[in-house]
Structures are given as structure tokens and as C-alpha cells.
Amino acid sequence: MELNRLDAVFAALADPTRxxxxxxxxxGEAGVMELAKPFAMTQPAISKHLRVLERAGLISRGRDAQRRPCRIEAQPLAEANEWLERYRQFWEGSFQRLDSLLEELQSPPPNPAPISDKDQPT
Amino acid sequence: MELNRLDAVFAALADPTRxxxxxxxxxGEAGVMELAKPFAMTQPAISKHLRVLERAGLISRGRDAQRRPCRIEAQPLAEANEWLERYRQFWEGSFQRLDSLLEELQSPPPNPAPISDKDQPT
DNA sequence: TGGTTATATAACCATAAGGTGATTAATGGA
DNA sequence: TCCATTAATCACCTTATGGTTATATAACCA
Known part of the structure; x- marks a missing residue:
């Protein structure tokens, strides 16, 4: 479940509105109406986006009278960052790719390879 | 186009197979067959995944006889990382959220807010 | 009680995503 | 030239996404 959260997190981040x-x-916190204002899209659409963000753990929601203020919950971003970190060597100085390759081959890298049906990749 | 590449990159990363x-x-480089081996899925499916990765700029492909070796092209990951970086304050010490909030309010944060129809968000 | 504001839910639609099997194309070797 | 290997493409199916409108729910206010 925690592994597949990466799926949800990256998927949530793939949308510019989100x-x-x-x-x-x-x-700072904001209610749905306030969040919707800048967009040319209806309130239900925003609610859907918020649900996606919530299911990815990227936001949480409180209660303030009839408002449901959203707050950012960026810990999942840390997990995404952690995943990216493992490839840092590949984008820092993109020339000495060979170096990192060799380094990889000695102390096996990120995620050697997945398995069978419902993969257990990353 | 470059902005929307983030869309493509995050979307590409949202799949565990990819x-x-x-x-x-x-x-190291690998051909399609080799990449497909660990998965319970057909070669065309892998080819599709590779196309997604390629369109996100995450891989490039060469030619070696009848093979089309893929190589990682992680620079787009750097862009994703850059985006995440802006939220680092939110996951580092997730308690003093108030601090960063206040800090935010003084020197406006990442991306204040989007606009109209086809958003120009991030 | 009735009305207003804020949000969620339902039903629907179009398009995209992730698979499949069958076929085609490109390359190298006998 | 014929065949084997590697990979791409086509036609198709199912399910998920991102949006819509219309309606329901929740909480406050009069």
C-alpha cells in the first residue's frame, strides 16, 4: 500500500491544476470555493481534484462551519523526492554517466527489476 | 511545451512498470525484449510504456542491428526534482509548518495561483 | 421553519490509458 | 533468397480521467 502510494502521488502531480x-x-489553508476561483472550471471538478490529492495523502481537510479547509500535507512529496534522489547521479553532470554506471554495477542500484504479474516494482 | 513536460514526466512516473x-x-542500456522479460505482459505493452517514457524525455533509443537499445535520460527527473524542491520546507520538520507559512507570506511562494481556461500553472 | 452558503454526490459524456493478439517492418545471417 | 530475431504498429477492448449539469447534504442565519 505504501509502495503504491508513489503511483498515486506521481499521478496526482501529473495534472497542472492539482x-x-x-x-x-x-x-496557507483554503476552502474549496477559494481554490476554485482561479480556474475556468466548475466546483465539482475542483472537488474531484481535491479528492485525488487527498487520496494521495497530499492534502488533509478540516471543518470550519460549512467550509472544509484544505491544508497541504507534503510528506508524500518527501517520498517522491526520495525516489528521485536515487537518480540524482544521472542528472548531475550528465556526462560521466559511465562513472555512475560502474558504481551501480558494484553496489546494485535502485530497483534491479520487478517480478511477475502485479509487479512489486517501486 | 517545456512547462507541460512536467505533466508528461510525472504521468510517466506514476506507473510502477515504467x-x-x-x-x-x-x-545500463537494454533492448525491449530484455526490458520486457521481468514483466507478465506482452512486448507491445512494453513498447507502449517505452513510448510514454520517450515522450517524457526520460529515455532515448539507439540502433544496434535489429535492437533498439534504450538508455535512461534523467534530465527530466531533475526538473521534477526542482519542482519538488520548492516544497522541501513542508516536509522537513513537518511541525514548524507555521514558520514556513509565515515565511511564505512575506516572499511569495512557489506558484501563487493559476489563471483562466487552459491554466498556465506549473 | 425557511433560506443561504459551501461542499459533496450522482449520472453522464468524451477521451486517454493500459492491456491484448495479429500483423508488419527492419536487420542480420544461412 | 529465405528465415529468424527484434521491435513497432494496428485494431480492438475495458477501465480510468477530467469535465459537465443537476441534485443532495451540512451548517449557519433569520
Missing amino acids: RAILARLAS | RAILARLAS
């Missing part, structure tokens, strides 16, 4: 929502929430 | 493929490629 990234923008996170960006907005970085400056 | 993450596993990248993990495999981290230890």
Missing part, C-alpha cells in the same frame, strides 16, 4: 492547487495551499 | 524500467536502465 499542482497549482498545491502551490496555492503552500501559502 | 519506474521499474527506469530502475533497470539505471544499470
